Amino acid sequence: MNLLQLGNGAFGETHLRAWRALGEAPWVFDPDPAARARAEAAGCRALEDWRPALAAAEAVTVLGPSDTHFALAQEVLTAGKPVFIEKPATATAAEAETLHRLAGGAVAMVGMYFRFHPRAIEAKRRIAAGTIGRIWALSGRFAGFKRARRDAGVLRNDAIHFLDLMRWLVGGMPSSVHAVLRDHSGRGLEDFALLTLTWENGPAAQLEVGLVQPGRWPDAVVPGAITDKRLTVTGSEGALEIDFAAEAMTAWRARHHLADAKPPELAREPVGAWPADPVAVVAAELAHFRDCVRARRAPESGLMDAGVDIMRLIEAAERSSALGQAVRP
Numbered sequence: 358m359n360l361l362q363l364g365n366g367a368f369g370e371t372h373l374r375a376w377r378a379l380g381e382a383p384w385v386f387d388p389d390p391a392a393r394a395r396a397e398a399a400g401c402r403a404l405e406d407w408r409p410a411l412a413a414a415e416a417v418t419v420l421g422p423s424d425t426h427f428a429l430a431q432e433v434l435t436a437g438k439p440v441f442i443e444k445p446a447t448a449t450a451a452e453a454e455t456l457h458r459l460a461g462g463a464v465a466m467v468g469m470y471f472r473f474h475p476r477a478i479e480a481k482r483r484i485a486a487g488t489i490g491r492i493w494a495l496s497g498r499f500a501g502f503k504r505a506r507r508d509a510g511v512l513r514n515d516a517i518h519f520l521d522l523m524r525w526l527v528g529g530m531p532s533s534v535h536a537v538l539r540d541h542s543g544r545g546l547e548d549f550a551l552l553t554l555t556w557e558n559g560p561a562a563q564l565e566v567g568l569v570q571p572g573r574w575p576d577a578v579v580p581g582a583i584t585d586k587r588l589t590v591t592g593s594e595g596a597l598e599i600d601f602a603a604e605a606m607t608a609w610r611a612r613h614h615l616a617d618a619k620p621p622e623l624a625r626e627p628v629g630a631w632p633a634d635p636v637a638v639v640a641a642e643l644a645h646f647r648d649c650v651r652a653r654r655a656p657e658s659g660l661m662d663a664g665v666d667i668m669r670l671i672e673a674a675e676r677s678s679a680l681g682q683a684v685r686p
């Protein structure tokens with residue numbers, strides 16, 4: 358397929374390795390000559406200007422800093438080409454809505470890495486099969502010492518992953534968001550956030566994100582970072598504990614005796630020892646995108662749910678923190 362990749366920074370290299378594993382060699386544009394040289398070294402053709410190549414491209418992936426995504430994706434969609442936009446798709450829900458309208462029938466996918474992660478897929482399968490019963494609560498920690506990106510704070514860079522995952526696993530939008538955000542350096546971007554979400558007649562969730570507190574594991578995606586990426590989903594008949602950083606997952610069956618003082622009956626099962634190499638996860642995302650482009654079908658993590666809805670949650674967190682109270686997203 359004639360593919361065009363816009364941006365070849367730190368994550369661009371993972372994308373190129375994933376495309377190469379799928380037998381593809383995209384053309385790569387990046388304004389930085391060093392990034393173009395890395396693309397050439399990966400066996401791809403580097404471009405100093407991408408616009409002349411757009412007409413011949415069958416699909417485009419957008420991997421610039423997140424504040425470039427909207428303008429780049431707008432140009433690609435205006436040309437009628439399918440687009441894959443790394444998360445966060447846009448800076449605001451309104452921008453994501455504009456892109457969604459512009460896409461019309463064209464394939465437009467947001468890169469939501471964890472929806473293609475084998476442990477998250479297994480969790481979704483088990484929840485759908487009813488193995489943990491009704492979901493009661495979710496708890497996530499996506500935090501650890503790492504570089505402060507210049508393009509966005511920890512809501513759009515980090516919380517977005519687990520907000521999307523929680524929304525996807527529960528199967529709908531929370532009805533209320535409460536957040537505490539902190540910007541310890543005063544650079545205008547939050548470096549720490551605590552969030553509480555509730556679903557009407559459904560579960561409650563808590564999420565901690567941040568880059569100023571310690572994690573435990575060398576990050577598989579961000580060089581030099583020491584992070585935790587843990588998610589627990591608790592249900593009426595069991596629980597799923599996923600530790601993406603430690604590459605581990607545990608499924609609990611729990612029979613509670615909540616009305617009396619008897620201890621719960623518990624069974625614990627370690628689940629799947631899949632390797633979850635980031636290149637393989639991104640290859641799964643990109644293979645899905647390519648299939649959708651070929652078949653002209655709507656992708657998993659499209660611009661409505663992984664763009665508009667997620668940005669509405671993030672904007673709700675910002676409003677909540679400013680007001681000091683819970684808000685409806």
Ligand SMILES: NC(=O)c1ccc[n+]([C@@H]2O[C@H](COP(=O)([O-])OP(=O)(O)OC[C@H]3O[C@@H](n4cnc5c(N)ncnc54)[C@H](O)[C@@H]3O)[C@@H](O)[C@H]2O)c1
Nearest residue numbers: 363364365366367368369389392420421422423443444470
């Ligand atoms: N899904 C994930 O797990 C995951 C992981 C890492 C990064 N990301 C996302 O991927 C995107 C890129 O992240 P990164 O870590 O590679 O960033 P980066 O800052 O390392 O690289 C960005 C690259 O884009 C280039 N660039 C700047 N302006 C451009 C433009 N107008 N057109 C094309 N390229 C341009 C820069 O020269 C740079 O090489 C971000 O949105 C980030 O949030 C997602």
